[in-house]
Amino acid sequence: MLRNVNAPVWSWAALGLLGYLFFPWYAQQDANGLLRMHEAWGEQATANGLLQATLFGRSWLLPGLLGLLLCAAAGAMPPGRRQGTLLAAGGFGGALALLASGFAIGAKGWSFDVLNRAFGELAVQQFGMGWGAAIALVALAVLGAFGVARRGLFRGDLFVAACVVLSASLLALFIVYPVLRALTGAFLGEDGRLALAGFVQRIANERNFGLACLGGGVRCGVAWNTLFLGTMTAASTTLLGTLLALMAERGPRRYAKPLNVLALLPIITPPFVVGLGLILLFGRAGIVNQFLEFAFGIAPSRWFYGGFGVWLAQTFAFTPIAFMILRGVVQGIAPSLEEAAQTLRADARRTFTTVTLPLLLPGIANAFLVGFIESMADFGNPIVVGGQFSVLSTEIFFAIVGAQYDQGRAASLAWLLTSFALGVFVLQRWVLGRRSYTTVGGKGDAGVPLPLPPNVRRLVQAVALPWIAFTLVVYVFAFAGGFVQTWGRDYTPTLAHFQTAFALEWGEFGLVWTGAAWNSFLTTIKLAGISAPLTAALGLLIAWLLARTQFRGRNLFEFSALLAFAIPGTVLGVGYILAFNVPPFELTGTGLIIVLCFLFRNLPVGVRAGTAAFQQIDKSLDEASLMLRASTARTLRHVVLPLLKPALVAALVYSFVRAITTVSAVIFLVTAENELATTYIIGRVGNGDYGVALAYCTVLILLMGAATAAIQWIVGERRLGRRAAATLATRT
Numbered sequence: 001m002l003r004n005v006n007a008p009v010w011s012w013a014a015l016g017l018l019g020y021l022f023f024p025w026y027a028q029q030d031a032n033g034l035l036r037m038h039e040a041w042g043e044q045a046t047a048n049g050l051l052q053a054t055l056f057g058r059s060w061l062l063p064g065l066l067g068l069l070l071c072a073a074a075g076a077m078p079p080g081r082r083q084g085t086l087l088a089a090g091g092f093g094g095a096l097a098l099l100a101s102g103f104a105i106g107a108k109g110w111s112f113d114v115l116n117r118a119f120g121e122l123a124v125q126q127f128g129m130g131w132g133a134a135i136a137l138v139a140l141a142v143l144g145a146f147g148v149a150r151r152g153l154f155r156g157d158l159f160v161a162a163c164v165v166l167s168a169s170l171l172a173l174f175i176v177y178p179v180l181r182a183l184t185g186a187f188l189g190e191d192g193r194l195a196l197a198g199f200v201q202r203i204a205n206e207r208n209f210g211l212a213c214l215g216g217g218v219r220c221g222v223a224w225n226t227l228f229l230g231t232m233t234a235a236s237t238t239l240l241g242t243l244l245a246l247m248a249e250r251g252p253r254r255y256a257k258p259l260n261v262l263a264l265l266p267i268i269t270p271p272f273v274v275g276l277g278l279i280l281l282f283g284r285a286g287i288v289n290q291f292l293e294f295a296f297g298i299a300p301s302r303w304f305y306g307g308f309g310v311w312l313a314q315t316f317a318f319t320p321i322a323f324m325i326l327r328g329v330v331q332g333i334a335p336s337l338e339e340a341a342q343t344l345r346a347d348a349r350r351t352f353t354t355v356t357l358p359l360l361l362p363g364i365a366n367a368f369l370v371g372f373i374e375s376m377a378d379f380g381n382p383i384v385v386g387g388q389f390s391v392l393s394t395e396i397f398f399a400i401v402g403a404q405y406d407q408g409r410a411a412s413l414a415w416l417l418t419s420f421a422l423g424v425f426v427l428q429r430w431v432l433g434r435r436s437y438t439t440v441g442g443k444g445d446a447g448v449p450l451p452l453p454p455n456v457r458r459l460v461q462a463v464a465l466p467w468i469a470f471t472l473v474v475y476v477f478a479f480a481g482g483f484v485q486t487w488g489r490d491y492t493p494t495l496a497h498f499q500t501a502f503a504l505e506w507g508e509f510g511l512v513w514t515g516a517a518w519n520s521f522l523t524t525i526k527l528a529g530i531s532a533p534l535t536a537a538l539g540l541l542i543a544w545l546l547a548r549t550q551f552r553g554r555n556l557f558e559f560s561a562l563l564a565f566a567i568p569g570t571v572l573g574v575g576y577i578l579a580f581n582v583p584p585f586e587l588t589g590t591g592l593i594i595v596l597c598f599l600f601r602n603l604p605v606g607v608r609a610g611t612a613a614f615q616q617i618d619k620s621l622d623e624a625s626l627m628l629r630a631s632t633a634r635t636l637r638h639v640v641l642p643l644l645k646p647a648l649v650a651a652l653v654y655s656f657v658r659a660i661t662t663v664s665a666v667i668f669l670v671t672a673e674n675e676l677a678t679t680y681i682i683g684r685v686g687n688g689d690y691g692v693a694l695a696y697c698t699v700l701i702l703l704m705g706a707a708t709a710a711i712q713w714i715v716g717e718r719r720l721g722r723r724a725a726a727t728l729a730t731r732t
Contacts, residue, residue, distance in 0.1 A: 009075040016139030020049040023132030060101035067094020071143040084150030091144025102584025128586025171560040178575030186411035202412035234371035241322025268704035275384035277478030305387030313381040322367035328646030329363030338450040348453040379664040393568040482694035497695035520680040528659035531598035535655035539606015547614035569664030598659040606651035613647040
């Protein structure tokens with residue numbers, strides 16, 4: 001019996017010892033850091049942790065090994081507070097000792113002058129942690145989590161404790177730490193010393209919060225521009241996403257499948273394609289300006305460039321995110337609640353306004369939050385169609401890469417963005433409060449969803465159908481450039497651009513990938529394919545922890561998970577460069593750092609989609625499974641996960657396509673060996689080769705559309721035991 005109870009302790013202790021004994025302790029500088037286990041017993045650079053500590057003079061690695069041995073010894077004790085104390089001391093103590101030595105000792109010895117003066121120069125140094133160190137750190141963290149669970153926290157559940165500790169550690173390491181590295185410059189002067197007055201001056205200046213009257217109008221500071229744009233974009237995307245979700249789930253069935261395809265088109269498109277399509281329509285030489293000049297004699301102008309153009313582009317780009325979040329919420333509304341209202345003689349309109357719409361509030365609030373944060377962090381649309389309309393993300397970009405290179409100003413503006421995101425987060429929590437929005441319970445619900453009231457149906461169709469038509473027009477204009485010789489001069493149809501990018505030839509030794517884009521294309525697919533399931537899994541796990549567990553620091557935990565959206569991609573990329581270019585975590589130049597950037601940059605969508613879904617699932621389902629002596633892990637797998645299929649699809653689809661189309665977050669992380677599709681396309685656009693760029697975008701969209709359909713087919717639909725929708729069509 002004791003063996004079964006302590007089996008997780010011994011298993012993780014054994015895994016940590018394997019990391020010390022059979023894997024290279026330090027990172028290998030070849031093959032993107034792949035394991036070189038066959039050389040682990042060789043020279044100093046590839047030795048394992050035990051040899052590094054005993055034979056090569058790196059004694060600071062011994063505390064981690066001693067912590068693992070202490071945890072293994074605790075595994076022989078009966079469960080209780082005493083065992084928990086030993087596990088917490090060995091696990092957390094060993095992990096903290098390894099991290100402290102990693103930050104204190106680098107490739108040139110002591111990382112801080114004060115340590116060098118106190119202890120003298122070191123005879124040996126150390127490089128970035130490798131697979132052996134990573135395995136040992138994870139094992140120590142899990143064992144420490146087991147310790148606090150044994151002492152009574154997390155209701156004694158080892159699985160929940162380990163999930164909370166590991167998730168919090170990942171958020172701290174790959175979101176909070178790089179963001180803090182990028183933001184510390186806000187409090188430093190040009191001489192590198194603390195200067196709080198400089199921070200206040202960078203924030204509270206006229207460029208950020210000023211108001212000026214110019215030419216009969218008012219010109220606002222970039223902070224006001226960002227707040228106004230974020231609010232307008234969040235409102236419009238949430239409204240459109242709600243209408244599209246209602247049309248897909250409660251409208252005529254003939255709209256469902258076309259709507260699914262068309263609504264997802266903007267999200268599977270590289271951002272510069274949307275901007276280019278809008279410019280071809282509304283730019284100075286666009287179709288609309290040409291028509292106005294021809295029909296009414298109005299001279300072409302740059303009226304589209306500015307706040308209106310950015311708002312339109314962001315609405316176009318971010319509405320699908322709101323649609324995917326809200327569609328799962330609409331699906332989860334129990335028809336029995338609506339039928340009960342009708343039984344009490346409420347008509348369709350009153351039922352919709354008093355029952356259906358209030359139950360959508362969690363999804364609406366989540367969609368608004370994601371839309372607001374996406375707008376604030378967006379870089380591509382403001383830089384393409386913003387004109388003289390400046391926002392914080394573009395200001396930060398030019399402060400970092402422009403001639404001024406003012407990291408202090410960039411960091412200060414990033415702090416401003418974070419405070420805006422925190423304010424909206426608090427507002428959302430206040431709106432939702434402690435109300436219950438549970439609609440999926442343990443009882444069967446075979447009801448038929450209520451059709452939309454006639455007035456609501458007409459409103460939905462009047463708004464959603466023109467938006468779909470507008471989507472088609474933008475794409476037709478944007479992608480025509482990939483099939484003509486030279487846009488604007490020679491409209492001869494051709495496939496030469498596709499041949500240049502993706503040519504295949506049969507050589508002496510078989511098929512040869514001669515196209516110029518193959519390298520970036522295959523690298524992008526590989527890295528996005530690795531990051532997408534990891535993003536979905538971690539996002540839904542964090543959502544489950546937030547919805548089903550209570551622990552200290554829960555609000556900070558949730559905000560850390562959402563922080564990546566509040567920070568502009570350029571700042572996050574710079575943070576990754578600063579944080580992971582030196583020991584203890586040397587990841588720059590590898591594919592792994594790009595995967596991690598994809599994962600944690602896209603994590604908030606999985607968290608918010610899962611949170612909205614969990615608010616609809618009755619906790620009694622979890623409790624019934626636990627009462628039948630199922631473990632927490634088994635309950636999560638067999639009870640909760642099948643009810644999260646819409647959220648899982650949203651997380652998988654969005655994380656995959658966002659990884660393929662992202663630009664700002666990874667533009668500082670790519671190398672010649674790990675070039676991505678977006679950076680390749682930007683290079684082509686910079687050279688004026690729009691044909692190849694648009695041809696590449698067309699291929700990416702076809703690929704991402706196929707991947708989206710495949711994900712939806714593999715995951716399947718959530719089954720809630722309701723009658724067939726044929727009845728709904730009859731009633732409609």
